[in-house]
Amino acid sequence: MTAPQGPAEESPELVALQAALAAEHAAVYGYGVVGGRIAAERRREAREAYDAHRARRDLLRRTVRDLGGRPEPSAAGYALPFPVPDEEAAVRLAAELEDRVAGVYADLVRAAGGDRRREAAAALREAALRAVRWRGTGVAFPGLTERTGPVRPSASGSPAGEVDGGDRAL
Numbered sequence: 419m420t421a422p423q424g425p426a427e428e429s430p431e432l433v434a435l436q437a438a439l440a441a442e443h444a445a446v447y448g449y450g451v452v453g454g455r456i457a458a459e460r461r462r463e464a465r466e467a468y469d470a471h472r473a474r475r476d477l478l479r480r481t482v483r484d485l486g487g488r489p490e491p492s493a494a495g496y497a498l499p500f501p502v503p504d505e506e507a508a509v510r511l512a513a514e515l516e517d518r519v520a521g522v523y524a525d526l527v528r529a530a531g532g533d534r535r536r537e538a539a540a541a542l543r544e545a546a547l548r549a550v551r552w553r554g555t556g557v558a559f560p561g562l563t564e565r566t567g568p569v570r571p572s573a574s575g576s577p578a579g580e581v582d583g584g585d586r587a588l
Contacts, residue, residue, distance in 0.1 A: 428487065434522070434529035435482050436490045438538070441522040442475035443492040444588045448515045451498065455508035464512065467548055471519070474541055481534070496588045509552055515588065516549035 428436075449468035456464045479489040502511050523542035530538055 429485075430529045431526075431531075431534070432482065432485050432487050434526040435478060435485070435534075436487065438519075438522045438526050438541075439475065439478040439482060439490045441519050442471050442478060443490070444496050445471040445515045445519050446475055447492070447496045448498070448511060448588050451502050452508045452512045452515075455502055455505055456512075457505045460505075460509070463551065464508075467512065467516075470544065470548075477537075499588055511588075513549050513552035516545045516552065518588065520545040520549065 446468065449464060449471060453461065453464045453468060482489045498511065499514055500507065500510070502508055520542050523538050523545060526538035527535055527542060
């Protein structure tokens with residue numbers, strides 16, 4: 419008789435899906451900050467990115483449930499990687515959000531197969547393209563953690579580190 423899988427026995431694919439979901443939660447939050455600081459001429463771009471991350475987040479929630487998991491909930495708040503007092507910082511934050519999202523989708527590409535792998539690769543590509551638009555330059559291999567800067571893994575394995583007080587880092 420096989421024992422049912424518990425949280426400690428989740429498949430690598432489900433763990434990667436949960437990490438992607440956590441990153442999407444953080445991106446949705448982060449784009450709320452970006453939208454409040456971005457200049458009017460880039461507001462549409464920020465809104466489109468926000469909507470794209472919300473759609474991916476909702477898709478990931480359904481996928482985790484379909485695989486028998488319990489979707490990672492959104493935190494009440496997230497710690498920003500740096501202060502965002504103006505438009506310049508908002509643009510940097512948007513690029514950082516996309517880099518971090520690309521990183522978790524790269525992990526999901528490695529862990530998944532079939533249609534989920536194709537969907538993860540598409541999400542990685544979209545995040546990389548948005549990062550290029552925000553930053554003005556690209557990277558050779560989007561999604562590689564050595565390029566996105568130092569990030570402490572959280573208990574869930576996502577690239578967003580935990581922060582005291584219940585908030586999560588982006």
